[in-house]
Amino acid sequence: MLIVQKYGGTSVGGLDRIESVAGRVAKAKRDGNSLVVVVSAMSGETNKLVGYAQHFSKTPAKREMDMLLSSGERVTAALLSIALQEMGIDAVGMTGRQAGILTDINHTYARIESIDTTTIKRELDSGKVVVVAGFQGINTTGQVTTLGRGGSDLSAVAIAGALDADVCEIYSDVDGIYTTDPRIEPKAKKMDFISYDEMLELASLGAKVLQNRSVELAKKLSVKIVAKSSFSDAEGTVISKESEEMEEVLVSGIALDKNQARVTLREVMDRPGIAAEIFTSLADEQINVDMIIQNASTDGTTNLGFTIPSSELERAREVIANFSHDYGAVDYDEGVCKVSVVGVGMKSHSGVAAKAFSILAKNNINIEMISTSEIKVSMIIDEKYGELAVRTLHSVYDLDS
Amino acid sequence: MLIVQKYGGTSVGGLDRIESVAGRVAKAKRDGNSLVVVVSAMSGETNKLVGYAQHFSKTPAKREMDMLLSSGERVTAALLSIALQEMGIDAVGMTGRQAGILTDINHTYARIESIDTTTIKRELDSGKVVVVAGFQGINTTGQVTTLGRGGSDLSAVAIAGALDADVCEIYSDVDGIYTTDPRIEPKAKKMDFISYDEMLELASLGAKVLQNRSVELAKKLSVKIVAKSSFSDAEGTVISKESEEMEEVLVSGIALDKNQARVTLREVMDRPGIAAEIFTSLADEQINVDMIIQNASTDGTTNLGFTIPSSELERAREVIANFSHDYGAVDYDEGVCKVSVVGVGMKSHSGVAAKAFSILAKNNINIEMISTSEIKVSMIIDEKYGELAVRTLHSVYDLDS
Numbered sequence: 001m002l003i004v005q006k007y008g009g010t011s012v013g014g015l016d017r018i019e020s021v022a023g024r025v026a027k028a029k030r031d032g033n034s035l036v037v038v039v040s041a042m043s044g045e046t047n048k049l050v051g052y053a054q055h056f057s058k059t060p061a062k063r064e065m066d067m068l069l070s071s072g073e074r075v076t077a078a079l080l081s082i083a084l085q086e087m088g089i090d091a092v093g094m095t096g097r098q099a100g101i102l103t104d105i106n107h108t109y110a111r112i113e114s115i116d117t118t119t120i121k122r123e124l125d126s127g128k129v130v131v132v133a134g135f136q137g138i139n140t141t142g143q144v145t146t147l148g149r150g151g152s153d154l155s156a157v158a159i160a161g162a163l164d165a166d167v168c169e170i171y172s173d174v175d176g177i178y179t180t181d182p183r184i185e186p187k188a189k190k191m192d193f194i195s196y197d198e199m200l201e202l203a204s205l206g207a208k209v210l211q212n213r214s215v216e217l218a219k220k221l222s223v224k225i226v227a228k229s230s231f232s233d234a235e236g237t238v239i240s241k242e243s244e245e246m247e248e249v250l251v252s253g254i255a256l257d258k259n260q261a262r263v264t265l266r267e268v269m270d271r272p273g274i275a276a277e278i279f280t281s282l283a284d285e286q287i288n289v290d291m292i293i294q295n296a297s298t299d300g301t302t303n304l305g306f307t308i309p310s311s312e313l314e315r316a317r318e319v320i321a322n323f324s325h326d327y328g329a330v331d332y333d334e335g336v337c338k339v340s341v342v343g344v345g346m347k348s349h350s351g352v353a354a355k356a357f358s359i360l361a362k363n364n365i366n367i368e369m370i371s372t373s374e375i376k377v378s379m380i381i382d383e384k385y386g387e388l389a390v391r392t393l394h395s396v397y398d399l400d401s
Numbered sequence: 402m403l404i405v406q407k408y409g410g411t412s413v414g415g416l417d418r419i420e421s422v423a424g425r426v427a428k429a430k431r432d433g434n435s436l437v438v439v440v441s442a443m444s445g446e447t448n449k450l451v452g453y454a455q456h457f458s459k460t461p462a463k464r465e466m467d468m469l470l471s472s473g474e475r476v477t478a479a480l481l482s483i484a485l486q487e488m489g490i491d492a493v494g495m496t497g498r499q500a501g502i503l504t505d506i507n508h509t510y511a512r513i514e515s516i517d518t519t520t521i522k523r524e525l526d527s528g529k530v531v532v533v534a535g536f537q538g539i540n541t542t543g544q545v546t547t548l549g550r551g552g553s554d555l556s557a558v559a560i561a562g563a564l565d566a567d568v569c570e571i572y573s574d575v576d577g578i579y580t581t582d583p584r585i586e587p588k589a590k591k592m593d594f595i596s597y598d599e600m601l602e603l604a605s606l607g608a609k610v611l612q613n614r615s616v617e618l619a620k621k622l623s624v625k626i627v628a629k630s631s632f633s634d635a636e637g638t639v640i641s642k643e644s645e646e647m648e649e650v651l652v653s654g655i656a657l658d659k660n661q662a663r664v665t666l667r668e669v670m671d672r673p674g675i676a677a678e679i680f681t682s683l684a685d686e687q688i689n690v691d692m693i694i695q696n697a698s699t700d701g702t703t704n705l706g707f708t709i710p711s712s713e714l715e716r717a718r719e720v721i722a723n724f725s726h727d728y729g730a731v732d733y734d735e736g737v738c739k740v741s742v743v744g745v746g747m748k749s750h751s752g753v754a755a756k757a758f759s760i761l762a763k764n765n766i767n768i769e770m771i772s773t774s775e776i777k778v779s780m781i782i783d784e785k786y787g788e789l790a791v792r793t794l795h796s797v798y799d800l801d802s
Contacts, residue, residue, distance in 0.1 A: 015456045022457075052480055055416045056423075057487040064486070064494045068479035071472035078469035079453055085465070086458040093465045098543060142499060 001166040002034045002124075006134065006156035009043035010173040011230035012076050018042075021171075021230060022083035025129060029089055034124050036163065038134040038156040039080055041072025062107035066136070066146045070096070073133035073152065081131045091129040094119070096144075099130075101137030101155065103145045110145035112137060112154060115162040124163075132159065150211035157214045161221030168223050169236075170210050175229035176237035177206050179399040180254040184387045187400040192235070194252055195242040201342040201376040204255045215239065242344050250352060251343035251397035256390050258337045260290070261310045262368070262380060263320070267301040267328025274325060275304065281319050287312045290338070291371040291378065301328065305369060307380060310334055336368065337386040340378040341393055352397075353377045359396045365389055402567040403435045403525075407535065407557035410444035411574040412631035413477050419443075422572075422631060423484035426530060430490055435525050437564065439535040439557040440481055442473025463508035467537070467547045471497070474534035474553065482532045492530040495520070497545075500531075502538035502556065504546045511546035513538060513555060516563040525564075533560065551612035558615045562622030569619070569626050570637075571611050576630035577638035578607055580800040581655040585788045588801040593636070595653055596643040602743040602777045605656045616640065643745050651753060652744035652798040657791050659738045661691070662714045663770065663781060664721070668702040668729025675726060676705065682720050688713045691739070692772040692779065702729070706770060708781060711735055737769065738787040741779040742794055754778045760797045766790055 005025065012018050021039075029035050049068050053060040074095055081093035100116030123130050134152025139145050147154050153170060160168035175190060177199065182188040194202070196219035203212045209227045218225050218239065228236030268274060275294065282289055292306045304327075308316055313334065320330055346352045356377055360367060365388065369380035381389055394400060406426065413419050422440075430436050450469050454461040475496055482494035501517030524531050535553025540546050548555050554571060561569035576591060578600065583589040595603070597620035604613050610628045619626050619640065629637030669675060676695065683690055693707045709717055714735065721731055747753045754771075757778055761768060766789065770781035782790055795801055 015453060019457070049476065052416060052476075053483050056420070056480065056484040060483040061486050064479045064482045067475055067494050067496065068483075071475045074468055074472045075450065075453075078465045079457065081465045082454050082461040082469075083457040085462055093468050095468065095545070144496070 002163060003028060004036045004038065004156050004160040004163070004165045004168045006038040006152055006168065006170050007040065007230055008152065008170075008172045009040045009046070011171045012039055012080070013043035015079075017230075018076070018079050018083055022080060022087055022089075024230065025080075025084060026087045026089050029129055036120060036124070036130045036132060036159055036165070037080065038132045038152055038159065039073060039076040040134055040152040041069075042076055045072040045075070063143060066107045066144050069146050070133070070136040070144050073135050077131045077133040084129055084131070089129055090127055091131055092123050093131045093133070095133050096136035096155070097138045099132045099159070101158070103137040103139050103147070105139045105141070105143070105145070107143070107145055109148040110137060110139065112147065112158045115158055117159075117162050120159070120163065148213075150214065153210045153214035154217060157218045157221065157223050157225070160223045161217070165223070167226055168218065169226045169228055170214075171228050171230035172209050173229060173231055174209050174227075175232055175234040176227050177202070177209060177239070177253070179252065180390055180394050181205065181256060184256065184390050185394045185400075187394065189399065190234075191237050191252060193238045193240070193243065193245065195344050196239060197242070197375055198252045198342050198344055199239050201340060201373070202253045202255045204257045205253055248345065249343060250345040250349055251341055251399065252345075253342055254390050254393045254397075254399070255340045255342065256337060256386050257340070258383060258386060259310050260307050260336050260338045260380065261313045261316075262305060262307050262331075262333040262336050263316060264303060264305045264331040264333075265320070265327045266303050266330070268304050269326045270300055270302045277325065278304070278323065281323070282308075282316060285315050285319050287316050287319065291369055291380065293369050293371075307336070307338065307369065335383045336380050337383045338378055338380055339386065339389045339393065340376055341397065342376045343397075344375050346376070347374050355396060356393060359392055360389060363388065363392055403564060404429060405437045405439065405557050405561040405564065405566045405569045407439040407553055407569065407571050408441065408631055409553065409571075409573045410441045410447075412572050413440055413481070414444035416480075418631075419477070419480050419484055423481060423488055423490075425631065426481075426485060427488045427490045430530055437521060437525070437531045437533060437560055437566070438481065439533045439553055439560065440474060440477040441535055441553040442470075443477055446473040446476070464544060467508045467545050470547050471534070471537040471545050474536050478532045478534040485530055485532070490530055491528055492532055493524050494532045494534070496534050497537035497556070498539045500533045500560070502559070504538040504540050504548070506540045506542070506544075506546070508544070508546055510549040511538065511540065513548065513559045516559055518560075518563050521560070521564065549614075551615065554611045554615035555618060558619045558622065558624050558626070561624045562618070566624070569624050571615075571626055571628050572631035573610050573628070574630060574632055575610050575628075576633055576635040577628050578603070578610060578640070578654070580653065581791055581795050582606065582657060585657065586792045586795045586801075588795065590800065591635075592638050592653060594639045594641070594644065594646065596745050597640060598643070598776055599653045599743050599745055600640050602741060602774070603654050603656045605658045606654055649746065650744060651746040651750055652742055652800065653746075654743055655791050655794045655798070655800070656741045656743065657738060657787050658741070659784060659787060660711050661708050661737050661739045661781065662711045662717075663706060663708050663734040663737050664717060665732040665734075666705040666721070666728045667731070669705050670727045671701055671703045678726065679705065679724065682724070683709075683717060686716055686720050688717050688720065692770055692781065694770050694772075708737070708739065708770065736784045737781050738784045739779050739781055740787065740790045740794065741777055742798065743777045745776050747777070748775050756797060757794060760793055761790060764789065764793055
């Protein structure tokens with residue numbers, strides 16, 4: 001098999017951990033596999049370097065930040081290569097540039113545009129384990145770029161896609177994706193399989209494991225991901241295309257997102273283009289609007305409600321203060337959270353949403369906003385009921401057993 | 402003026418130090434100069450990374466060591482650029498690759514083959530301060546290479562040569578070159594000028610300031626160096642071509658090298674080619690032979706004496722044990738040191754050497770070996786008299802005043 005493995009910061013957090021990862025890579029190689037290994041910076045390194053830069057500037061130049069931050073992954077790649085060589089495994093370390101990763105020009109959050117796999121393939125063909133510094137590439141003018149936080153996952157998935165690898169194993173300190181956050185519901189179980197779309201909807205459950213951008217890319221490139229722990233030999237969770245097996249499962253997981261704030265604009269003049277104006281202004285300020293609800297108009301005005309991450313509320317206030325068009329009043333509510341029920345089985349089973357609404361009602365939990373998709377029901381509720389809602393839903397969809 | 406500045410490890414040893422260097426660079430820029438600044442890794446970083454690698458292997462692959470070690474200079478270059486930008490100075494950080502530094506293929510001790518100054522010149526022309534990560538380049542196959550310890554000096558001198566800069570300022574924590582080691586003779590004085598050749602002969606006096614390889618390169622490229630301290634505003638020492646001014650000074654400095662061992666092969670069969678064989682064998686093992694003395698042959702055999710660095714004595718013993726040709730006996734003496742009197746003025750003044758011999762004799766210091774060049778007299782003496790010899794010579798050549 002051709003396997004791409006990616007080891008995150010805690011997996012390579014110290015010299016002993018790098019040694020352990022080398023052992024894992026060596027075993028996979030000796031089992032007859034071809035291997036590309038993508039590594040993050042040792043945990044703490046990137047934050048240390050960011051701290052250094054912030055000593056000098058609140059807004060350090062992004063180009064220089066990329067030059068700075070890309071150094072951490074190079075160190076890990078070199079050290080892991082050396083550790084492998086010492087174990088008798090022929091290994092070669094590569095920077096993002098050497099691995100052929102070409103990005104666009106956007107420093108600190110570049111997108112991978114293409115991967116020239118010539119060098120990687122040549123080294124694989126000669127029997128070497130290729131160790132690649134994750135999180136980085138170069139753009140067409142030869143500048144070093146980085147892919148944003150969690151960028152090593154992107155590097156791994158993109159390389160797996162470009163090489164048409166059999167699997168992309170993403171290693172962290174968590175052994176997979178759970179049906180809900182085990183800190184909220186100890187009965188949460190690790191899933192064996194989950195579809196890309198479910199994973200995207202359950203983003204908060206996977207936050208520590210892999211970032212949504214890499215799931216999106218994996219879906220686009222049809223890369224099969226296995227999320228595993230580098231601290232155990234547990235099986236992990238497969239993230240792949242929907243299968244018949246998956247569709248038998250009604251609900252896969254329950255996610256809770258407490259980083260939510262609700263904004264309600266009341267008595268907005270109901271004329272065409274108003275919503276577009278408002279949300280364009282917010283988008284221009286990189287404010288991520290999640291759920292949007294507009295009530296039917298009665299007296300020529302309407303109420304427009306939407307949610308945004310709490311951390312973006314201050315900026316949203318500024319944008320709204322500058323709106324040129326008429327509205328009666330605006331409410332902000334930081335005391336809300338979003339509970340989501342996710343599962344591909346919902347496509348072919350009716351009544352999933354109704355079941356959620358009725359069980360929450362039975363527990364006297366008021367639903368303030370609702371948004372649904374083919375595989376998801378999300379509800380905005382009072383923040384203090386978040387954990388209760390998760391446990392209640394986890395139980396009612398038989399995820400406890 | 403077009404100035405290349407190079408800041409060594411202690412000069413950029415912490416965030417406060419980098420800030421201080423940024424202030425110095427900013428001032429030079431505001432004074433109207435064009436500036437390329439070459440930086441080393443923060444002091445301790447390179448040793449830390451070497452230690453990491455040695456955790457895994459006693460003999461880590463050189464290619465991966467270069468990938469590892471080159472990261473330290475990138476960090477400093479990025480941080481200094483950010484610090485300068487914050488001070489309102491337009492600065493751009495560059496890796497060795499981006500600065501156009503092309504080397505041969507020898508990892509960990511590569512030689513600079515050429516510098517493509519296109520990018521540096523373009524940035525200088527647009528008014529930017531160019532900050533370059535020292536110690537590194539790439540070879541023709543795109544691999545990252547490093548230039549060996551002290552390699553940032555080489556980067557700076559090579560860039561200064563390629564740009565035809567007015568001066569290359571090498572900053573360290575020492576404010577110049579002294580007439581002798583001030584720890585041995587407190588009356589030692591800082592020199593204002595010294596020629597390349599004198600500097601090369603006084604290597605041990607400049608060891609903490611700049612490496613001989615960079616002095617050789619500076620001589621070859623006619624780059625004027627100023628060795629200065631980044632911790633003070635003292636003037637520093639100019640290292641350049643000989644000038645008439647210099648030749649008026651009889652003796653520039655006195656150097657002491659305690660890292661010396663003497664080897665004497667007795668009763669070597671005196672036939673053509675023997676010396677060549679012996680020294681070729683030693684050179685093949687990278688043993689640096691310094692002084693060589695062969696006595697006139699009397700009975701068809703000769704005594705062959707030479708000195709090598711003490712640290713290479715063990716390897717020399719092995720080489721000599723394997724000599725195929727006849728000799729009577731071999732002596733090794735680690736208890737010796739080399740005292741050198743250096744000055745371009747010696748070219749045009751006779752009696753300099755005689756003065757050294759007689760003052761040492763007057764102090765009952767026996768001279769075991771002598772080697773002279775146009776601008777140097779070196780003497781091998783008993784190690785315990787080293788400091789006394791230095792102080793005596795420093796005084797007799799009027800360097801104390």
